[in-house]
Amino acid sequence: MHEYAITKELLRIAREKAKENNLSFVKKIFLELGVLSGYEEDSIRYYFDELKMGGDYLRSAELIVNESVGNEIKITSITGEKNGD
Amino acid sequence: MEIEIKLDSSLTARNDEIAKEISKIFDERNIFCINVMGGPGCGKTTFIEELSQFLPNLFVIQGDLKSDIDTKRLEEKGVKSFQINTHSGCHLNAHMIEEALKNINLEGVDYLLIENVGNLVCPAGVMLGQHMNLVLNSVTEGNDKPEKYPLIFKDSNAVILSKYDLKEAVEFNEEEYLERLNKVTKKPLFKISKKDKDSIKQAVDFIIHEKDNSGK
Numbered sequence: 592m593h594e595y596a597i598t599k600e601l602l603r604i605a606r607e608k609a610k611e612n613n614l615s616f617v618k619k620i621f622l623e624l625g626v627l628s629g630y631e632e633d634s635i636r637y638y639f640d641e642l643k644m645g646g647d648y649l650r651s652a653e654l655i656v657n658e659s660v661g662n663e664i665k666i667t668s669i670t671g672e673k674n675g676d
Numbered sequence: 677m678e679i680e681i682k683l684d685s686s687l688t689a690r691n692d693e694i695a696k697e698i699s700k701i702f703d704e705r706n707i708f709c710i711n712v713m714g715g716p717g718c719g720k721t722t723f724i725e726e727l728s729q730f731l732p733n734l735f736v737i738q739g740d741l742k743s744d745i746d747t748k749r750l751e752e753k754g755v756k757s758f759q760i761n762t763h764s765g766c767h768l769n770a771h772m773i774e775e776a777l778k779n780i781n782l783e784g785v786d787y788l789l790i791e792n793v794g795n796l797v798c799p800a801g802v803m804l805g806q807h808m809n810l811v812l813n814s815v816t817e818g819n820d821k822p823e824k825y826p827l828i829f830k831d832s833n834a835v836i837l838s839k840y841d842l843k844e845a846v847e848f849n850e851e852e853y854l855e856r857l858n859k860v861t862k863k864p865l866f867k868i869s870k871k872d873k874d875s876i877k878q879a880v881d882f883i884i885h886e887k888d889n890s891g892k
Binding site: 593614628669672 | 677678679680681682683684685686687688690766767797798800801827830
């Protein structure tokens with residue numbers, strides 16, 4: 592499938608949530624990947640490593656992928672440092 | 677200090693929200709929407725041309741990277757249609773359908789068919805606001821597509837095996853095909869040929885039955 596588009600969306604959401612929660616940077620992104628979603632972890636990682644360099648919050652973010660049943664693909668949580676810490 | 681923020685953010689949520697809104701529009705107007713998928717050249721447009729002889733008040737949204745070849749074909753047969761060109765996109769998405777609907781008069785439409793981009797990979801699982809998915813697979817494509825591209829077959833309400841009249845000419849192994857198909861889906865299979873109007877009628881009856889069951 593087209594992992595480029597979905598990875599862009601992943602980064603967009605992570606960035607948005609980081610801003611909303613006043614994080615200075617994102618440390619980890621936990622992604623739940625359904626086995627029937629049609630998306631491959633390797634391809635997502637490939638684009639993730641490339642695309643994260645283009646922004647501010649995500650440059651050092653680590654992507655942690657957990658497989659699940661079903662066809663959903665979603666961010667279950669992000670971790671980071673709050674601004675001013 | 678490292679803090680954790682719990683989320684439940686689906687990466688397909690944006691598309692799916694738009695698809696839900698589209699579904700609402702169809703439901704309000706009693707329009708039954710079918711997403712027609714299949715590889716390039718498998719016979720999607722021909723199938724739609726044949727359906728148009730039996731299904732009343734049909735409208736077609738056509739999806740291709742470039743050109744309006746299929747819309748012109750359909751218009752020549754008296755079928756109203758609207759062309760979406762994705763330019764480089766490998767499948768239609770809800771946003772494209774939303775934009776297309778702004779230019780379409782849905783008055784009096786009973787069936788809206790979306791002919792997706794010719795592709796057995798990417799359209800699978802993408803919500804467009806449709807009520808039903810059909811996947812076309814022609815005998816000329818060999819008998820291994822269900823095993824090689826399982827997601828799109830799993831995702832469909834029925835499988836249409838097209839160009840059935842060419843079965844002998846291409847030495848299509850139907851037994852092997854059925855074995856492979858059964859491993860992936862138990863949904864109904866319709867063997868069709870444009871030369872056999874009864875075969876088209878069977879698919880039509882199935883569609884009408886699904887429409888009636890859905891309450892549209």
